[in-house]
Amino acid sequence: MMRHTEGNTMTNDILVFGEVRGGELKKVTKELVHAAKIIADGNGGAIDAAVIGAGAGKAAETLKDFGLRKIAVAEHEALDNYSTEGYATVLADLIRSENPAFVLLGATAMGRDLAPRVAAKVDGVMFSDCVDVRFEDGQCISRRPVYSGKLYIEITTVGERTTFITIRPNNVPPAEPSGNGAEVVSFESDLAREAIRSMVTEIIPLVGGRPDLTEADIIVSGGRAMKDASNFKILEELADLLGAAMGASRAAVDAGYAEHAIQVGQTGKIVNPKLYVACGISGAIQHLAGMRTSKVIVAINKDPSAPIFEKADYGIVGDLFEVVPVLTEEIKKIL
Amino acid sequence: MGADDAVHICDPALRGPGPFTSATVLAKAIQEEGFDIIFCGKQAIDDDMAQVQSVLAEMLDIPQVNVVATFEISDNGKKAILKRRIEGGDEKVETQLPVIVSCEKGLNEPRYASLPGIMKAKKKEIRKKTLTDLGFSEVPAGGRSRILKWLPLPARGKCKMVEAEEMTDAVKELARLLREEAKVI
Numbered sequence: 001m002m003r004h005t006e007g008n009t010m011t012n013d014i015l016v017f018g019e020v021r022g023g024e025l026k027k028v029t030k031e032l033v034h035a036a037k038i039i040a041d042g043n044g045g046a047i048d049a050a051v052i053g054a055g056a057g058k059a060a061e062t063l064k065d066f067g068l069r070k071i072a073v074a075e076h077e078a079l080d081n082y083s084t085e086g087y088a089t090v091l092a093d094l095i096r097s098e099n100p101a102f103v104l105l106g107a108t109a110m111g112r113d114l115a116p117r118v119a120a121k122v123d124g125v126m127f128s129d130c131v132d133v134r135f136e137d138g139q140c141i142s143r144r145p146v147y148s149g150k151l152y153i154e155i156t157t158v159g160e161r162t163t164f165i166t167i168r169p170n171n172v173p174p175a176e177p178s179g180n181g182a183e184v185v186s187f188e189s190d191l192a193r194e195a196i197r198s199m200v201t202e203i204i205p206l207v208g209g210r211p212d213l214t215e216a217d218i219i220v221s222g223g224r225a226m227k228d229a230s231n232f233k234i235l236e237e238l239a240d241l242l243g244a245a246m247g248a249s250r251a252a253v254d255a256g257y258a259e260h261a262i263q264v265g266q267t268g269k270i271v272n273p274k275l276y277v278a279c280g281i282s283g284a285i286q287h288l289a290g291m292r293t294s295k296v297i298v299a300i301n302k303d304p305s306a307p308i309f310e311k312a313d314y315g316i317v318g319d320l321f322e323v324v325p326v327l328t329e330e331i332k333k334i335l
Numbered sequence: 336m337g338a339d340d341a342v343h344i345c346d347p348a349l350r351g352p353g354p355f356t357s358a359t360v361l362a363k364a365i366q367e368e369g370f371d372i373i374f375c376g377k378q379a380i381d382d383d384m385a386q387v388q389s390v391l392a393e394m395l396d397i398p399q400v401n402v403v404a405t406f407e408i409s410d411n412g413k414k415a416i417l418k419r420r421i422e423g424g425d426e427k428v429e430t431q432l433p434v435i436v437s438c439e440k441g442l443n444e445p446r447y448a449s450l451p452g453i454m455k456a457k458k459k460e461i462r463k464k465t466l467t468d469l470g471f472s473e474v475p476a477g478g479r480s481r482i483l484k485w486l487p488l489p490a491r492g493k494c495k496m497v498e499a500e501e502m503t504d505a506v507k508e509l510a511r512l513l514r515e516e517a518k519v520i
Contacts, residue, residue: 021422082426084389084399109421113401116354116386120393125479126354128384141483146382154484161479198398198430205424212423218519242520260404260441261420266380267440275519292488296517298509299494312494313517316509318502326503330510331520 010160012045015100017091018063018071019110023055025062027215028106028167030174033066035133035167036104037175042135045101048072050094050187052087054080060184067179072187079191082110083199084117086191092121093189095162102140107166107270108214115164124162127155129270131171131293140165148266148289169215170272171293206261213245213262218275221247221264221291222257225280225302225320229257234321235279238328241335247271247291249281265290279320283308300324336448342368346465348474354386355476361387362394363469372415373435377402388437398430401437 014036019026029049036047046069051060053075060071074090091114095103103118105111107129119126131152132143139156142165146153157163213219220239222232232246239246248258250265264271266289276294281287283299283306291297292311299312300323309315316323344364349356365373378385385401392399404425405418413432418425420439448456466474497512499505513520 084392088393109402109419109426112385113389113399116389117393117399119386120355120358120390126384126386127480128386143486144383148380148383150488152486152488153482154486155480155482158478158481198400198428198434200426201429202427203421203424204418204427214422260439261425263440275513275517296513296519297491298513309494309496311491313492314509314512315494315496316502316505317496317498318505322502323506326506327510330507331513334510334514335520 010099010101010162012043013069013098013100014039014045014047014102014104015095015098016047016049016068017103017105017111017114018049018051018056018059019106019108020051020053020055020059021110023058025051025059026106026108026169027174028108028111028169029063030066031169031172032104032106032167033063033068033175035165035172036102037067038133039102039135039140043101043140046070048098048100049182050074050091052079052090053082057184057186064181064184065177065179066175066182067177068182070183070185072185074187074189076188076191078193078196081200083196084113085196085198087114088117088121089191090187090189091118094187095122099162101163103162103164105164105166107168111166115166119162119164122162124164125157126164126166128166130165130167133165133167133172145289145293148285149292150285150289168270168272206259210239211243211245213247213264213269213271216245216271216273218242218244218277219247219264219271219273219291219294220244220277220279221249221281222252222279222320223249223281223287224251224255224257226252226257231321232258234324234328238277238324238331241328241331242275244275244277245273247276249278249287250284251282263290278308278312279324281308282306283311300327336446337452340368341459341461343461343463344465344469345463346467348466352474353477353479354384354390355479356474357387358390358394359475360466360469360471361391363471364464365391365395367469371412371433373397373433375435375437377437377439385437388435392435395433395435397433397435399435399437400428400430402439403436404439404441406436406442 018029049071127142130142247264265287297312299308
């Protein structure tokens with residue numbers, strides 16, 4: 001059992017936040033462990049993890065053989081549902097007693113909400129939505145997109161300050177198992193349910209049961225040329241064949257063809273799949289901001305001068321209503 | 336739009352403030368004004384950090400709800416019920432007031448400014464405040480990070496346009512390329 005104690009000086013350790021959703025550890029956690037190893041290779045220090053909430057103990061077991069020193073598990077009735085305040089209190093207490101130099105979280109809905117709050121609690125500094133970290137010339141350098149993905153900056157901490165880095169899912173490879181089993185310890189904070197003023201009461205899943213956009217390996221996305229919500233069915237057939245997530249451009253969402261929840265772009269989701277199939281999407285900067293880092297981009301568009309072709313790896317000039325059903329059939333044949 | 340009052344925090348020393356600087360200055364200004372709910376955007380469109388609202392919430396010691404898609408007041412104005420976007424769905428959140436809410440697109444349909452509204456707005460004073468007005472003798476909470484480099488995006492190879500006499504042949508070739516060359520399906 002660990003208890004919260006005020007520590008002294010900063011170590012060069014790294015703390016990884018293991019996000020649990022529906023009792024499962026998020027895929028990004030192993031990617032964070034990989035990033036932590038890059039920092040530890042350059043700067044030394046041990047890697048610890050913190051896993052919070054219902055099912056944290058079980059989720060922590062899946063992280064045991066990844067070269068971590070210790071995994072702090074916080075389970076408490078006040079932590080069963082996510083709350084910024086509850087989770088931030090636990091993480092801040094843990095950071096104050098362990099004094100890590102770096103804290104890594106996924107750039108997920110939870111990580112983006114939690115990290116700045118904890119950073120404020122411990123008066124740290126934070127770099128959001130990073131796509132890469134490395135250790136060079138005695139400093140940890142984080143790379144992150146700015147101006148809706150038109151440029152990257154490389155940024156580093158000034159002075160001795162706990163550095164929070166959120167890393168986008170699917171950017172860093174997951175860590176491979178290594179080393180002996182980490183020590184799993186339970187961590188206690190002084191926490192009362194009544195003291196938490198804001199809490200998640202329910203999670204309402206998107207209907208469809210497709211993979212999540214931000215974690216999907218393949219995304220099939222439709223634009224304004226879809227003409228109607230019902231036409232998304234032809235994309236769904238391709239998506240289901242590939243086990244892909246569905247996306248839409250802002251133009252399609254604004255026209256009411258798709259839910260904002262699946263919008264890809266600066267005001268929607270930022271995605272980074274292995275394959276992004278853009279159907280009837282012109283390639284506005286707002287959309288490119290959300291998908292330009294995809295490994296392979298396929299564009300299907302009637303207009304040969306559509307800007308999407310400048311960012312795509314493979315292009316077909318043609319009517320998506322003719323091309324997509326044939327593509328589905330052809331892929332069916334070769335899979 | 337219907338705002339009753341506005342304060343413009345404007346100081347040449349506040350060029351390119353980091354999130355902690357912005358939040359510290361805003362916290363001071365907001366405390367002077369008083370509030371029940373703070374609405375803000377989910378992130379800036381230049382540095383895309385998405386930190387100010389959460390740091391501000393901590394400084395004001397109030398709850399935060401980020402990336403909010405629906406918002407309603409309940410319990411006679413003591414609480415609010417919100418939905419916020421997460422991966423694969425929505426989280427329903429119940430919060431006490433005061434609270435800070437960062438808004439997602441689609442939260443509501445902004446009204447058009449009416450002509451009488453525009454006329455009235457012209458007479459409103461937008462109060463300006465400097466760091467000194469807010470009681471700061473220097474830029475607070477700055478100097479935490481340093482940008483080492485600005486980099487262009489790595490260039491993508493040229494797009495391979497898949498063409499054929501018959502559309503079906505082109506599509507067939509595309510499927511083959513995705514399978515055998517790109518190895519993504």
